[in-house]
Amino acid sequence: MVAYGDRDAELVMGEVPVARQRVTLAAVVVAMSLMLSGCVAPTEMPRPTTSSSRTASPTPTPTVAPERVEGGTAGQNRPYVEYVMARLISVSPQMTSLEIADTLVAAGFDRAALQVTDHATRVGSRADSILFSILIDGQCLLGQVADGAVTTSVGDVLGTGKCLVGRTVSLD
Template sequence: MVANGTAEQEKPFFDQVNGKLFASNGSANGRDIIDNLVASGFVKADMQVTPDKTSIGGNADSILFSVKIGDSCLLGQHGGAGYESSVQKALANGTCLIGKTRPIDW
């Protein structure tokens, strides 16, 4: 990690941390992803994650997750097509993800 780094500066580390998790656990769920990011030094209070299950109880095709750093967001997506990430500006409401996210209450 880069001390007080921007989202752009942190992206290579974000990708390394997530890549290592998905290489060892291709079926990692949202909690696994968040716990791994926290263990790697990212701040849990700055994160969002989408549900692991669909509204009818099936497994989600992909999980979206984010870490807000300043006014930008590290965005990650993991699913059947693999892992992708990007850096984007935070939304006007200060969050990173649009739509339903799950509480990170553990």
């Protein structure tokens, strides 16, 4: 009678133990990896070169400031508004609502087309953000000033004929 686990019995029956199959497979994988790694051509590391002549660094191309598009859409004037507001933020990071309105009017927009939320809360604290809008030819150019940056988008006019919902400041 042949006992299970007897090595000779397993060989006689033509079966290879699972543990031996795993070891053989691992050995084949390692051998193939070693053979394939020898097929890769060695690469040389680039060596720094020294030069006695100096090369001039490229001159930065001046950026052209966007301009207001007279008679243009809200989308066409969006880059200009972002530019104007970014300049305001750089000189007055804690601007008031009226400063935003005055800046946009000075940039060529009609005061009657503007809406701006208050820079202060009802309890007198500084608002986290100030929203503004410009009604341009049936579209709303919407903006938000928060954390020293301006974000803009273009949206539809509300059923009220305005762009912003809620309390806005008087711009008169």
